[in-house]
Amino acid sequence: MKKRIFSGAQPTGNLHIGNYLGALKNWVALQKDYESFFCIVNLHAITVPQNPEVLRRKTLELARIYLASGIDPTHSVIFVQSDVPEHAELAWVLCCIARMGELERMTQFKDKSKGKGENVGTGIFVYPLLMASDILLYKTHLVPVGQDQKQHLELTRDLAERFNRDYGETFVIPEPYIPPVGSKIQSLQNPTKKMSKSDEDANGAIFLLDDADSIRKKIKKAVTDSGMEVKFDESRPAINNLLTIYRLVTNLPPEECEARFAGKGYGYFKTELAEAIIEFLKPFQQRAKSFKDEEIVEILKSGAEKAREIASQTLKEVYDKMGINR
Ligand code: ATP
Ligand code: LTN
Numbered sequence: 330m331k332k333r334i335f336s337g338a339q340p341t342g343n344l345h346i347g348n349y350l351g352a353l354k355n356w357v358a359l360q361k362d363y364e365s366f367f368c369i370v371n372l373h374a375i376t377v378p379q380n381p382e383v384l385r386r387k388t389l390e391l392a393r394i395y396l397a398s399g400i401d402p403t404h405s406v407i408f409v410q411s412d413v414p415e416h417a418e419l420a421w422v423l424c425c426i427a428r429m430g431e432l433e434r435m436t437q438f439k440d441k442s443k444g445k446g447e448n449v450g451t452g453i454f455v456y457p458l459l460m461a462s463d464i465l466l467y468k469t470h471l472v473p474v475g476q477d478q479k480q481h482l483e484l485t486r487d488l489a490e491r492f493n494r495d496y497g498e499t500f501v502i503p504e505p506y507i508p509p510v511g512s513k514i515q516s517l518q519n520p521t522k523k524m525s526k527s528d529e530d531a532n533g534a535i536f537l538l539d540d541a542d543s544i545r546k547k548i549k550k551a552v553t554d555s556g557m558e559v560k561f562d563e564s565r566p567a568i569n570n571l572l573t574i575y576r577l578v579t580n581l582p583p584e585e586c587e588a589r590f591a592g593k594g595y596g597y598f599k600t601e602l603a604e605a606i607i608e609f610l611k612p613f614q615q616r617a618k619s620f621k622d623e624e625i626v627e628i629l630k631s632g633a634e635k636a637r638e639i640a641s642q643t644l645k646e647v648y649d650k651m652g653i654n655r
Pocket of ligand 2: 335336337460463472
């Protein structure tokens with residue numbers, strides 16, 4: 330039997346090249362070797378207020394992005410989190426297993442609650458438990474994510490171990506899959522911060538559906554470090570980030586990337602980088618247009634049915650062990 334992978338993204342904002350290089354690209358590469366589940370996590374999205382109409386539209390748009398990236402619905406399961414109510418149910422069980430201190434230590438919670446004091450939403454606090462529920466329901470072996478999700482994965486493993494210890498062997502202990510390159514693409518405007526969908530400055534991110542002109546403008550405006558050389562160098566985070574993007578979109582070995590820009594300066598490099606990104610996104614953007622809404626709705630419906638079969642069995646097993654009949 331094939332091992333399982335599970336991953337997801339939130340249908341908020343616009344997916345950017347960081348989401349693609351850090352996560353989606355690996356989902357596509359791994360899907361054939363695993364039994365794969367890719368979820369649109371709309372229940373995570375409502376941890377902050379969302380406009381209902383926008384959320385509905387973004388949910389469908391994210392499914393379109395999964396498909397355009399190359400996730401093959403005849404092989405992998407694509408579904409919307411709220412279509413499988415077991416996700417919210419197991420999250421409640423995990424609320425009863427997890428400890429305050431564990432959740433308070435999550436750096437994402439610390440970042441997102443900064444300055445909010447007592448007014449920080451409870452959903453933000455328990456967010457990692459819904460994520461753990463997503464993963465554990467499918468007895469997932471591998472979770473391909475970006476670097477920012479590593480701590481949530483560690484918590485998921487701890488909770489699974491605790492449940493197995495207290496109630497008997499139930500969950501698989503999942504491993505993270507974090508790519509060696511591309512797991513943390515930084516903002517184009519601030520290379521010490523990750524590229525983010527929720528960034529107020531849209532110039533910080535290249536969105537997957539950006540047109541060629543916006544890509545050229547954003548790369549032109551991207552901050553650079555002092556100096557002139559286009560080289561991989563951790564101590565020069567801005568150019569290191571841009572060159573990493575170049576490397577990933579062209580698929581060239583790092584030495585070849587550096588050799589191309591030896592003695593050429595930032596201006597030339599930026600022009601080449603913008604064109605490489607545009608070329609890279611072109612087939613993706615064309616594919617994104619090729620799916621009809623009705624077709625996507627059908628894929629999600631059949632995905633939810635397949636996901637529910639497995640999720641309901643796991644939840645029953647959990648409830649049985651805890652003395653709850655289903
Ligand atoms: P935000 O950008 O608003 O912080 P997010 O990280 O919550 O959004 P999701 O859509 O939920 O975004 O994330 C989808 C996947 O993309 C996750 O696996 C996440 O680790 C990965 N990811 C997000 N940002 C980056 C980045 N800058 N570089 C690499 N991977 C990323
Ligand atoms: N928290 C993740 C999204 C997410 C996820 C998951 C990723 C929700 N559930 C399960 C992997 C597995 C994020 O990227 N913000």
